[in-house]
Amino acid sequence: MKHDNTSKPWGFSPEQIAAALDAAPYKVEDPDTPYDPNDEAAVNAFWENAEVRMPGQRGKQKKPVKIPVSIRLSAEVVDYFKQGGEGWQTRLEEALQTYIAEHRKAA
Template sequence: MTKAKFTKADMDAVSDSPELTAKDIAAARPFAEVFPEMAAKMRSTRGPQKTPTKVSTTIRLSPEVIAHFKAGGAGWQARIDAALKEWVATH
């Protein structure tokens, strides 16, 4: 993947936004105030679990363990959880 290189001329050709003045800045309002519905959609989260099945915690693991599970891509934390469950079941 090559990084695009834009010249000042390129930027000037597509930039039609004037510099903001002190008056413009003083009149600015927060995005959420100007577009409340759009802002609400953007900040929506999953919300609380209906039946929590996991507990949030902090654990320190060796870099090799983290690298191994992250190498498998997305879901690496769930794979660590599954490996620990398997270990608990056999011990």
């Protein structure tokens, strides 16, 4: 059996909410906001195309998604790239991209 929620949301009455909104500053000053938060049309335009995602859910990709593969590399190659610390797989990817670019020109 489904139970009805009989409590008030947040425990505030509509009158208390209205009083708090009336007491709030008239203008919002936020230089980091990409739109004027005091302009309702600008706020609506900004949020019109917003995507709602669950935590951990990826959004649209700017670049093509990489393909997971399993390859065997020599210890020397892995050690070389891991010596640079975090991001070693990205550096390995960049080295392979450079190799491809150089060899495509020659072909």
